[in-house]
Amino acid sequence: MTIRHFLTTQDYSRREIDELLDQAAEFKRSPQGRQLAGKAVALLFFNPSMRTRTSFELGAFQLGGHAVVLAPGKDAWPIEFEVGTVMDGDTEEHIAEVAQVLSRYADLIAVRAFPKFQDWAVDREDRVLKAFARYATVPVINMETITHPCQELAHAMALREHLGDLQNKKYVLTWTYHPKPLNTAVANSALLIATKLGMDVTLLCPSPDFVLDERYMAYGEENARQNGGSLQVSHDIEAAYRGADVVYAKSWGALPFFGQWEGEKAIREASKHFIVDEAKMALTNQAVFSHCLPLRRNVKATDAVMDSPACIAIDEAENRLHVQKAVMAALIGQG
Ligand code: CP
Helix, strand or coil, rough: CCCCCCCHHHCCCCCHHHHHHHHHHHHHCCCCCCCCCCCCEEEEEECCCCCCHHHHHHHHHHCCCCEEEECCCCECEEECCCCCCCCCCCCCCCHHHHHHHHHHHCCEEECCCCCCCHHHHHHHCCHHHHHHHCCCCCCCCEEECCHHHHHHHHHHHHHHHHHHHCCCEEEEEECCCCCCCCCCHHHHHHHHHHHCCCCCCEEECCCHCCCCCCCHHHHHHHHHHHHEEEEEEEECHHHHHCCCCCEEECCCCHHHHHCCCHHHHHHHHHHHHCCCCHHHCCCCCCCCCCCCCCCCCCEEEEEHCCCCCECCCEEEEEEEEHHHHHHHHHCCCCC
């Protein structure tokens, strides 16, 4: 039997995404269920989390299931991902055993594994997540690697709640300053889901260096074609914000400087004015504003924007709970 995982929304049709969002809305109206009764979920975190961990644990609980949280290399053995290697270094067990053993205990495995930030050619292969999917005999869920599909669903749900029909709404994904170069996962994901929902998407960033990986740009263009939307890149803040219905902010590292971040620093430091503020929001069509969180206030967005009625970031964070329950309920029982 071929197992259906939830690794990227690109593996899911528009109709399937809509069905997950409808189920999430149902869970929001009626939070308790038995869809995971007697079932177990293993949550593996190679990186820190607040929202993802809490919402997955509580989501499993609310559906009658149980979640086990593991941090490999901290409270669980460090895992080897190379095939055929002589394991005489720091790793204690191989993913082949880890994924198969966890599959005997748990009915779902969810994984958070950020890039190593050394070589994008390696990180873009998403090998930790793919290795879990290869060796597990139960469904695997992406809790953020080089995309963040659960965040995508929560974002989409919040946009549907606040704007209704999203077709051809003007959507701005704006890069913002952060003192460190961050993962491109949420930006990749924003692009995927906004184009899949048929919006007219502008990727706003300081220079061509900050354009996202060609794989996600190509997916975005394909999604836009299939769903009647569009995708463009802009470096013009005023033009991008003017008339926007949605402003979604995220900071990320420029891929041409991946692992050699000193080369990017001058552009980054010169781009602090990409902060989302009231003046920029005033250019929009009374846009909603959101961010995946965590967010550094007055660096990425001002207090005034975060505390304004336009900000739906808390709704989006709440929706993580509902959409992940929909994903778990949809995948459970395949092992
Ligand atoms: N947005 C998000 O994934 O939050 P955490 O990193 O806190 O899980």
